[in-house]
Amino acid sequence: MALRNAVMAALLEGEASGYDLAKGFDATVANFWTATPQQLYRELERMAAEGLVTARVVEQERRPDKRLFSLTPAGRDAVRAYTAEPPARPPVVRDELLVKVQCADAGDLDAVRAAVAGRMEWATAKLARYERIRQRLLAGRSEEAYFAEAERVGPYLTLLRGMSFERENLRWGELALRRLEQRSAFHRQQSE
Amino acid sequence: MALRNAVMAALLEGEASGYDLAKGFDATVANFWTATPQQLYRELERMAAEGLVTARVVEQERRPDKRLFSLTPAGRDAVRAYTAEPPARPPVVRDELLVKVQCADAGDLDAVRAAVAGRMEWATAKLARYERIRQRLLAGRSEEAYFAEAERVGPYLTLLRGMSFERENLRWGELALRRLEQRSAFHRQQSE
């Protein structure tokens, strides 16, 4: 019942096929709620059965047909009801990288450093993608103008959170890399 | 096989019962890998069967006996092997609050603002807890001294990441609150 809310959030952006959603659907909701294709197709099926979404089959040339889903009025009501629901439970975090860092001292220091560096690279790429999306949303306007004019502010706000998250990954990664390097050097010294 | 790594990370801090781990085990690993008691008891059982941990029954007065688990040499080898494993997959994030914010414009604006405010309160409390743990780890030393002397830096580094995450929640929350308030006011105006 929780994936459902994420799917509705995604469909607020407009029609989408299961495949669109699986690919990350415009890189918005996918950033704070991930799901596999399977989950999405199944959930969309259920939601259609319950009348929250309708499917419109679009026949395509040179491509398999696709079913574009969109929110029904009942679906929009469900969005409203969902946002008014009792406080969201604390986020589920599951970050392997941090588990590795926690084990760093008892593990393979160099491999952990490489993992941190990898994450930083990833964060840099993601940040660039976010920035492109931001520019598209702003459409030339200043942030102030955007907030004054845009019909929706939700997607922009979540985008900002995503960006600050990745920036923190970079900031922290640099620090962690430096400290792990220090530790590596210390170990090398000791074994001499 | 992934929960297992988090359990090993926790056991690097020393012996723990399933119950200890379930409670959050010193608020370290639990911050980037959550699990229910059931999962932990089951996983510990499996790990014991595979020789990664050993259990030591401690009889207690006025309290049920407990089984304290600790890493075996094979468990320590597994930690080493784990940290050297191929790059960690990107973190699984699943934050209902952001889904709600994404839906804010189509949903109940006031409820969403309340949810953001709730998260901020939670972040403040968490930050305070983190700070206490940090002081305990530092044990009066400066950070520089800590990194030079401490036998393990992993737990401190992950703690720093947790702290920066919560600080970002606060920073972003303030901004989001302001913008959502703006929007609320705008809607009130329009309906007059």
Next chain:
DNA sequence: TGCACCTACTCAACTTTTTGAATAGGTGAG
């Protein structure tokens, strides 16, 4: 004395999520 909640687990049933593969045509590179 009763109630609520804490320690310390275990069992069973359930739901959710992940993984792997199958189908079926289309596109692009060498």
Next chain:
DNA sequence: CTCACCTATTCAAAAAGTTGAGTAGGTGCA
């Protein structure tokens, strides 16, 4: 022309995670 990969989806099965209840004694408070 072949190979790899893209669109678009479905099926089946395994792994992971959640929920609820049960046991059994202990503490704290009014």
